Amino acid sequence: MSKYNTLKGVADIYTPEIYRWQTIEDTAREVFTLYGFSEIRTPIIEYTEVFTRSIGQSTDIVDKEMYTFNDRGGRGISLRPEGTASVVRCYVQNNLHTLPAPQRFYYTGAMFRYERPQKGRFRQFHQIGAEVFGSEGPKVDAEMLSMINVLLKRLNINDTTLEINSIGCRECRPNFRAAIVAFFSEKEAHLCTDCKVRLKNNPLRLLDCKNEACATLRGGLPSIPDYLCDNCRGHHQRLKDLLDTLKISFVENPMIVRGLDYYTRTTFEVTTQHLGAQKAVIAGGRYDNLVQEFGGPPATAAIGFAIGMERMAELMEDSSARCQPPTRLYFAPLGKEAEAISLSLCESLRLRGIGVLCGEGDLSLKRHMKIADRFNAAFVIIIGQEEIDRGETLWRRLSDGQQGIAGITRIEEYLALIP
């Protein structure tokens, strides 16, 4: 029995699961780089206001889910519950807007929310996200969705749906906000407890309440697209046209409002039927006012998204994730002297970038063969006293049992074994 265990809702990640994670991370890095994004690393802890001001006071995240505490100096600190707020804080704090626009960043890392743990939902969870600053037009919305599309294809994740929506801007949102409030006010008695509060604080959230009673009340809801101003309508139409040009299929879902206050215009989710209730794997949208709210230059348009790593890794379970990295050669020394020789041969090979393993000198050949097999080695190099005396080693290819000899110090003969 272990004396110490992880906290509820957090997980250790190791082999073989970690290979899926690395495949996702490596592929995301490659693909994002193709689109001109560079990595940004922001702290895991921030002043609490960074999140309350951006995500919004009346959201579940800020209300109930943040890990917030006073540090030893009495300052209010929070573990980041999402990535965008820190990137915006960094962008404004470091005057990154003075660099040539548009600026494109991606990040990876752990986020923290005190939620009820369930399948696919953790208290420490991990995201890969991307943000673009300084592009107002819908071209960049389409380009971001294209980047997601390429990433999913490269990861062999099919069977997902891109759902898009527009939630308008400062000019037009008050109109449909009022329409939503009017619509639900008549039904207030039937709403869930949370939605009764949302009706006052954050009525847009009424649209994505998972409570069944609330969902059935949404029939006959005024249609958001009818309330969009001409600019927002034009932006949304152009995005759809560009997605058609790119042959990226999508569905329109007027219920995608996202839980965070900062979104404007385009919102989107990539959803799947394979993960039960946790159906969004990727989510994001535009946030054209947030940079200004953080003290940055007005009218700095921005858009971003985040990928849920845990959910993505689960989707990859049956697809072609990288498995164990290759150990090409396993050195099986028999005795102390052979062990020393093996170690230095291994060092030389690793210097040349070849993955090798060196066994312990006191193991039997049988044990060595078992270990080599477990590590999927292509070749076992056997070095016993006889081999040392002859100045040769015996190699055996595990796939077909073929054997041969190599000069004990002739590195090029080991390299020649490797295809």
Ligand SMILES: [Zn+2]
């Ligand atoms: Zn508008």
Ligand SMILES: [Zn+2]
């Ligand atoms: Zn509800």
